[in-house]
Amino acid sequence: xxxxxxxxxxxxxxxxxxxxxxxxxxxxxxxxxxxxxxxxxxxxxxxxxxxxxxxxxxxxxxxxxxxxxxxxxxxxxxxxxxxxxxxxxxxxxxxxxxxxxxxxxxxxxxxxxxxxxxxxxxxxxxxxxxxxxxxxxxxxxxxxxxxxxxxxxxxxxxxxxxxxxxxxxxxxxxxxxxxxxxxxxxxxxxxxxxxxxxxxxxxxxxxxxxxxxxxxxxxxxxxxxxxxxxxxxxxxxxxxxxxxxxxxxxxxxxxxxxxxxxxxxxxx
Ligand code: GLY
Numbered sequence: 001x002x003x004x005x006x007x008x009x010x011x012x013x014x015x016x017x018x019x020x021x022x023x024x025x026x027x028x029x030x031x032x033x034x035x036x037x038x039x040x041x042x043x044x045x046x047x048x049x050x051x052x053x054x055x056x057x058x059x060x061x062x063x064x065x066x067x068x069x070x071x072x073x074x075x076x077x078x079x080x081x082x083x084x085x086x087x088x089x090x091x092x093x094x095x096x097x098x099x100x101x102x103x104x105x106x107x108x109x110x111x112x113x114x115x116x117x118x119x120x121x122x123x124x125x126x127x128x129x130x131x132x133x134x135x136x137x138x139x140x141x142x143x144x145x146x147x148x149x150x151x152x153x154x155x156x157x158x159x160x161x162x163x164x165x166x167x168x169x170x171x172x173x174x175x176x177x178x179x180x181x182x183x184x185x186x187x188x189x190x191x192x193x194x195x196x197x198x199x200x201x202x203x204x205x206x207x208x209x210x211x212x213x214x215x216x217x218x219x220x221x222x223x224x225x226x227x228x229x230x231x232x233x234x235x236x237x238x239x240x241x242x243x244x245x246x247x248x249x250x251x252x253x254x255x256x257x258x259x260x261x262x263x264x265x266x267x268x
Contacts, residue, residue, distance in 0.1 A: 001038050001039075001251065002251075002263050002265075004036060004038055005251060005252075005253040005263045006253065006261055006263050008029060008032050008033070008253070009029075009253040009254070009255050009261045009263070010255065010261050012025050012028065012029050012140070012142065012255070013255045013261070015028065016142065016144055016145065017145075019144075019145060020144065021144050021146075021148055021150070022061075022062070022142035022143055022144040022148045022149055022150035022178075022183070023059070023061045023084075023148070023150040025140070025142045025144070025150070026059065026140040026141065026142050026150045026151060026152040026183075027059060027080055027081060027084050027152055029140035029142075029152070030057070030059075030080040030138055030139065030140050030152040030153070030154050031078045031080050031081055033138040033140075033154070034057075034077070034078050034079065034080060034138065034154055035077060035078065037119075037120040039136060039137075039138045039251075040136025040137065040138075040155060040156045040159075041055070041057075041079075041136070041137060041138040041154040041155050041156055042055065042077065042078065042079065042154060042156075043077075043118060043119060043120060044119075044120060044121065044136075044156065045119060045155075045156020045157070046121065046156055046159045047119075048157075048161050048162060048163045048164075048165065049160060049161065049162055049163060050163040052074060052115070052163075053074060053115065053119055053156065054072040054073065054074055054156075054157070054161075054163070054164070054165075055070070055072075055073050055074070055076070055079045055154070055155070055156055055157075056069075056070065056071050056072065056073075056079065056154070056155050056157060056166055056167060056169040056170040056175075057069065057070055057073075057079035057080040057082070057083045057152070057153065057154035057155070057169065057170060058070075058080075058083050058094075058152065058153055058154075058169060058170045058171070058172055058175060058176040059080055059083045059084050059087060059150070059151070059152040059153075059176065060150065060151050060152075060172055060176050060177060060178040060183075061087070061148070061150050061178060062148060062149035062150055062151075062178035062179050062180055062181075062182075062183055063148045063149075063180065065178075065179060066087050066088075067087055067093050067172040067176075068083040068084055068085070068086035068087025068088070068090075068093060068094070069083050069086065069093060069094040069095075069170040069171070069172060069176075070082045070083050070086060070094065070095055070096065070100040070104075070170060071094060071095075071096040071097070071100070071166045071170040072096050072097045072100075072164055072165075072166055073095075073096070073097070073100040073101055073104070074097075074101055075101055075111050075112050075115070076101065076104045076109055076110065076111055076112065077109075077110040077111065077112055078109065078110065079154050080152050080154045081109055082095075082100060082103070082104045082107070082109055083152070083170070085103070085104070085107045085109065086100075086103065089107065090103070093172060094170060094172075096166070097164075136155065136156065136187070137153060137154070137155035137169055137175070137186075137187035137188075138153070138154050138155070138187075139151065139152065139153040139154070139175075139176070139185025139186065139187060139233055140152050140185065140233075141178075141183040141184065141185050141233050141234055141235045142183065142235065143183070143235050143236075143237065143239060147237060149178045149179070149180070149181075149182065149183035149235065149236075149237060150178050150183055151176045151177060151178040151183040151184055151185045152176065152185065153169045153175045153176045153185040153186070153187075154169065155167065155169040155175075155187075155190075157169070157190065158189065158190065166190075167190020167191065167193070167194070168186065168188075168190040168191075168193040168194050168198060169190065171194065171198065173198045173199070173200035174190075174193055174194050174197075174198030174199065174200070175190070175193065175198065175199065176199065177198075177199045177200045177202075177203055179203060180237065181203065181206065181207070181236060181237050182202070182203050182206060182212065182234055182235070182236045182237070183234065183235050184199040184200075184202055184203065184232060184233070184234040185199070185232070185233050185234075186198075186199050186230055186231065186232045186233075187230055187231045187232075187245075187247075187250065188223060188228055188229055188230020188231060188245075188247060189223070189227075189228030189229060189230060191228065192223045192226040192227055192228025192229075192230070193223055193228065193230055195226050196219060196222040196223045196226055196228075197219075197222070199219065199232065199234075201215075201218075201219050201222075202215040202216055202218075202219050202232070202234065203215075205218060205219075206236075212234060212236055212240055212242045213242050213244070216232045216234060216242050216244045217244060219232065220232060220244060220245070220246050221246075223246070224246050229245075229246050229247040229248075230245065230246065230247060231243070231244065231245025231246070231247055231250035231252075232244055232245070233252060239256055239257070241254050241256065248266075249265045249266045250265070251263075251264075251265050252264055252265075
């Protein structure tokens with residue numbers, strides 16, 4: 001998995017250097033992780049208590065403040081790409097369930113041919129753990145050469161979730177946020193992230209004068225106070241990168257101009 005994260009991050013850096021937009025790069029990164037089966041998103045997701053996979057994803061473009069999301073979608077390979085089409089091809093921000101799948105079909109987006117053989121448990125997750133309330137999510141944030149920021153997030157949600165349960169990930173402002181100053185994506189216990197006000201609280205704390213690191217700490221402390229845990233990745237328009245978590249660990253990778261790719265899971 002570390003190798004995958006390293007290679008994907010290096011590839012995203014090349015795309016940004018070649019002039020790709022932050023929006024294209026975060027969609028590419030999240031779609032790649034969804035396909036990999038290595039993380040709790042897309043192919044690596046676990047079934048709900050009714051026995052089938054429902055997925056959530058969102059994407060947001062800072063310069064335009066456009067956003068798209070899908071919730072409780074089934075049967076698509078890349079929920080993040082459906083979210084982007086919702087953003088670009090509909091007047092809406094979020095589609096859910098049957099309607100989201102119908103829209104993905106109409107858009108010609110790739111569907112899972114055989115769910116029984118497609119979905120796999122991600123690295124480090126065992127069969128007997130999928131009914132425990134564990135969580136996993138993938139996210140990406142980027143700053144491009146024109147100063148544009150974007151964020152995208154995708155998840156299979158928490159293990160053992162009820163049919164129809166939707167967490168923070170597809171909620172713009174809760175699991176994903178991008179504006180002119182910062183792009184943010186988070187992982188963790190969705191119910192507590194939503195009740196803590198979500199990642200948009202970080203953006204507003206910064207506008208009120210907090211440093212990005214302090215604002216992220218504050219938001220995660222509130223998630224903890226409410227009984228959950230989580231992690232945040234963020235990048236600011238000044239290229240400051242924040243990757244903080246109060247869960248056991250958080251697989252993460254970063255790269256910026258003049259600095260090599262770094263990959264880590266636990267505290268340094
Ligand atoms: N943060 C992912 C979820 O709770 O669904």
